[in-house]
Amino acid sequence: MGDEMSSVKRPLVVLISLAALTSAALLICPMIGITLITPQKLLTDENLGFVFWSIRVPRVLVALFAGGGLAVTGIVYQALFRNPLADPYTLGISSGASLGAALCIIAGVGGSVAGMSIVSLCAFAGALGSIVIIYCLAFTRESNSSTLLLAGVIVATICSGFIMFLHTVGGVHKSFQIIQWVIGSVDGASYSLLVCMLVPLILFFAVAGVLMPQLDQFLAGDSIAHSRGVNVKTGRIVFITITALAVGGIVAVCGPIGFISIIAPHACRMLIPGVRHRLLALCSFLLGGTFLIVADTVARTIAPPSEIPVGIVTALLGGPFFLLLLFRKKSRLLM
Amino acid sequence: MNKASSIIQIENLHAAYGRSEALAGITLKIGKNQRWAIVGPNGAGKSTLIKIMAGLLKPSSGSVLLNGCDIRQYSSRKRAHVISYMPQKPDGLIPYTVYDFVMLGRYSLMGLMGVPSKEDREVVAEAIEICDIHHLENRIMSTLSGGELQRALLAGAVAQSAPVLLLDEPTTFLDPAHERLFFDALCRLDVKRELTTVMITHDINSALYQCSHIAALKDGQLLYGGSTGEFKKGCPELLEQIFGTRFMQFNCSELSAEAYGSWGMKCLQ
Numbered sequence: 001m002g003d004e005m006s007s008v009k010r011p012l013v014v015l016i017s018l019a020a021l022t023s024a025a026l027l028i029c030p031m032i033g034i035t036l037i038t039p040q041k042l043l044t045d046e047n048l049g050f051v052f053w054s055i056r057v058p059r060v061l062v063a064l065f066a067g068g069g070l071a072v073t074g075i076v077y078q079a080l081f082r083n084p085l086a087d088p089y090t091l092g093i094s095s096g097a098s099l100g101a102a103l104c105i106i107a108g109v110g111g112s113v114a115g116m117s118i119v120s121l122c123a124f125a126g127a128l129g130s131i132v133i134i135y136c137l138a139f140t141r142e143s144n145s146s147t148l149l150l151a152g153v154i155v156a157t158i159c160s161g162f163i164m165f166l167h168t169v170g171g172v173h174k175s176f177q178i179i180q181w182v183i184g185s186v187d188g189a190s191y192s193l194l195v196c197m198l199v200p201l202i203l204f205f206a207v208a209g210v211l212m213p214q215l216d217q218f219l220a221g222d223s224i225a226h227s228r229g230v231n232v233k234t235g236r237i238v239f240i241t242i243t244a245l246a247v248g249g250i251v252a253v254c255g256p257i258g259f260i261s262i263i264a265p266h267a268c269r270m271l272i273p274g275v276r277h278r279l280l281a282l283c284s285f286l287l288g289g290t291f292l293i294v295a296d297t298v299a300r301t302i303a304p305p306s307e308i309p310v311g312i313v314t315a316l317l318g319g320p321f322f323l324l325l326l327f328r329k330k331s332r333l334l335m
Numbered sequence: 336m337n338k339a340s341s342i343i344q345i346e347n348l349h350a351a352y353g354r355s356e357a358l359a360g361i362t363l364k365i366g367k368n369q370r371w372a373i374v375g376p377n378g379a380g381k382s383t384l385i386k387i388m389a390g391l392l393k394p395s396s397g398s399v400l401l402n403g404c405d406i407r408q409y410s411s412r413k414r415a416h417v418i419s420y421m422p423q424k425p426d427g428l429i430p431y432t433v434y435d436f437v438m439l440g441r442y443s444l445m446g447l448m449g450v451p452s453k454e455d456r457e458v459v460a461e462a463i464e465i466c467d468i469h470h471l472e473n474r475i476m477s478t479l480s481g482g483e484l485q486r487a488l489l490a491g492a493v494a495q496s497a498p499v500l501l502l503d504e505p506t507t508f509l510d511p512a513h514e515r516l517f518f519d520a521l522c523r524l525d526v527k528r529e530l531t532t533v534m535i536t537h538d539i540n541s542a543l544y545q546c547s548h549i550a551a552l553k554d555g556q557l558l559y560g561g562s563t564g565e566f567k568k569g570c571p572e573l574l575e576q577i578f579g580t581r582f583m584q585f586n587c588s589e590l591s592a593e594a595y596g597s598w599g600m601k602c603l604q
Contacts, residue, residue, distance in 0.1 A: 082427045213449025216439055221426030226391055228495065229415030229443030274432040274475045278449075 011272045011279055018286035025293040026064065030056040032297050034304045054190075062189035062197065063296045063310075064289035066254045067264070069201050069246055071288025072281050074261030076208060076243045079219040079277060080236060081145045087261035088247040091148075091240075092130045092155030094256035097248060099159040100126020101255070102166045102178045115192030119181070120252040127248030130155050131240065145222070148240070184255035184311035186296050197253045204246035211238065212278040219277075257292070257311050259318040264288035267322065291318070340366045342499060342531050343388065348397035350383050350555075357383040358394070359555040365548075367498075370525070370532040372542035372563075375552035376578050381535045382503060384552065388533065389420035389501050401499075415443035419497035421488050423504040429476035433487045436476050437462055440494030459494050465527060466490040466520045482513025489520060500524075502534035506541065514538075518545050539574060539582075543567060551577045 030052060031037045037052050070088070077086040088094045104122035111118050137151035163182065167175050208215075214235050217225035226232050250257075268283040295313040302308065343365040350358040358380045365371055373381045386392040388399055390406050399406045401417055409417070419440070429436060440462070441455040451459075463469060466486045471479065479487060485505055492500055506514045518541070524530055536542050542549055542563070549566045551559040551573070558577055559566060566573060571582035 210447060213439075213442060213445070216431070216435075216449075217442055220429050220431075220436065220439060221422070223389075223391055223420065223422045224425065224439075224491070226411070227389060227415065227418070227420035227422075227492070228439060229412040231411040269430065274430065274435065274473075276431060276435055 011275050011283075014268075014272050015279065015283055015286075018283055018290070022064070022286045022290045022293075025290045026060060029293050029297045030060050032301060034301065058191050058194055059186055059189040059296065060293055062194050062253060063186050063292040065194070065197060065201055066186065066250045066257065066289075067260050067292025067295075068285035068289030069197075069204070069250050070257065070260040070292075071264035071284040072205070072208065073243045073247050073250075074288075075265045075277060075281050075284055076215065076239055077261075078265060079215045080239055081149045082219060082221070083145075083149060084266065085262065086149060088243075088251075089156065089256070089258065089261075091152035092134060092159060093127050093152075093244055093247045094251055094258075095156040095159035095163070096130020096133075097123040097127040097251035098182050098256050099162050100124070100129065101181050102163050102170075105174055105177045105181065106166050106170050108174075114196065115190065116196045116252065120193075120196075123181075123255075124248045124252040126159075127244060127251055130159065131244040135237075135240075145236070148236070180309065181255050183309040184257035184314075185299075185307075185309040186254050186257075186292070187300070187307055189253070193253050197249045200245040200249035204242045207238070207242045208281070209278070211235070212276070212281065215239070215277045255309075255311065257314055259314045259322075260288045260292060263318045263322045264291060342367045342402060343533075344400040344403070345384075345388070346398050346400065348384070348387065348394050348399065350380070350387060350392065350394045357555050358387075360397070361552075361555075361557050363550055363557060363560045365531060365533060367531055368525075368529050369548050370521075370546045371534070371548045371550055372546035373533065373535045373550045373552065374537070374539065374542050374577065375558075378554075379552040380555040381552055384550075385420075385501050385503055385533065385535055389418060390414050391420070412443045415495060415497065417497055418499045418501060419492040419495040420501045421492040421503065421505060423507060424484075425476075425488070431476055432472065433468060433474050433476060433479070433490075434459070434463070434472040436487060437490045437494050440491040441496075444496065458496060461527070462490040462494040465493060465523045467516065481508045482510070482516065485509060485513070485517055486520060489517065493524060498529065498531060500530055500532045502532065504535045504537070506536065506538065514541070521545070543570075553577050 033051075033056060035048065035051070037048050037056070041048050042052055074087045077088065077091060078084055080086070083090075101119050101123040103126075104119045109118045109122075113121060134148065134151045134155050137154070163178065167178050170178060214225075214230050217228050217230045218232075218235065222232050225235075264284045264287045265280065268280055268287055272280070272283065292310065292314065295317055296310045298317070299310040299313045300307045341364040345361055345363040348358050348361040349356070361384060373384060375381050383392060387394050388406070390409070393407070401409065401414075406414065431439070437459050438451055438455065441451060441458065442449065445451065445455065463472060466489050468483065468486050468490055471483055471487065476484065476487060485508070489505065506517055509517060521532065534546070543566070546563055548561060549559060549563050550557060551566075559569070559573060571584055574582040
């Protein structure tokens, strides 16, 4: 009886705890920086007010939605391909975005459109381009999750090769720009960039939110999903397309930030094993978002006055944290 | 059997993997409330046939009629209302609790948001009761033993409330005790619902004593399709023709008579 109660209550406790953690991060992290902005200073100092509202708050919000969005895209890919290591990286979407940005940097195209830099738009186009190539490769023969995943890995490898080539021939300044972009960062976030990122992300959350029961079926296997009434082929295309749009939007604004799409879903699976995707996605969004907010706060305060790219922090914090979780729970990946 | 009483009608079905022919002109009528066993040696086309019936594979020619309508004309959801398929084993580890997995069986009957109704919860509770897996409700599927997993998979298929149940080698990995539990669940299901079951099995005695009809395949062709009573009359010669090896009839002592009746078939090699 006790076990039954805890199995019902535990997901709720975890969800409320994560929501509290996210709220705390949203409130506290904008105050932290090279200059500590307390509520008292915020009311009295106009310059600090500008820094707080126009720089730190949009940055924290971008981190929340980028981290949360990446976590949910990880869940979608892991269920769709029934592979615990599937994420936007393994499917080549992040690499496609990076190649798009690298090509733009090498071409020296500057400027912005509707608040988004041309580099970001090229990254978005690169993400969508890579997914089109993956489809074309996968559908030349009978498509299944393995052929799609393999096509993604091949596209990612080819894109990485091109990026390394551009990095090598690009000259010192452009090579540095490429490296900065490829590591991923949320500096330079603004409300207009937040809106640009949110447009595809909200579409993704809306469609994925409704179709989560279908994702539950995908994780049980193609034959079971088919038997239960899921149109497996169409469902997979819809999920991959909306996820590619969301990843494209995130990567265009923040660059390819690693690890979150792997660690947030698995950390949640370990905290609340056995839950279905809608609740898992909600918890992972909160955990991924909070994690990126905290990682970004560390990134901009650990070595003042300079900032380090948040991608470095997510890898250095996320890797050991995930290992700790994995070995403390004495469990394997629950999928 | 007249056409009105048949729920599945297979007409001149051909299927191939590349140039290799898997099914060569199968014609079969499966009536309502019958339990069919598909038997045959490895590579005979049993799995291909059941997967075509489930809509998982497409035939190269011929058709499978479901209530008189070609299965290819059914939408995914409509098909799920009529046919439920249980694979031999899942494609990978299933990370849900047993209760949630059984609830997944209600997918085609739920609304777009997939929120279970009171009726969904009642049907799931009944499926869990039929399959005798109350004690496993909160266990994660990937932690179940082979026998427990098969009964949980069956409960998921039962929760779908489809009148046709297709089972792909449901007892292959089960020990005799768990096999018995599995068939007990099927019997309880027959009592509760009017169900047509088609299962692939390699256990000839299970086919002879648990099923009302037998379809015997060899090299993609149907060697026998009819009642188990008629099939028994042709044994062991019919079995030797199907499997290419000698069989003998043995009389059971009181120990196995309860499970299988008074006699069984034993392979001599």
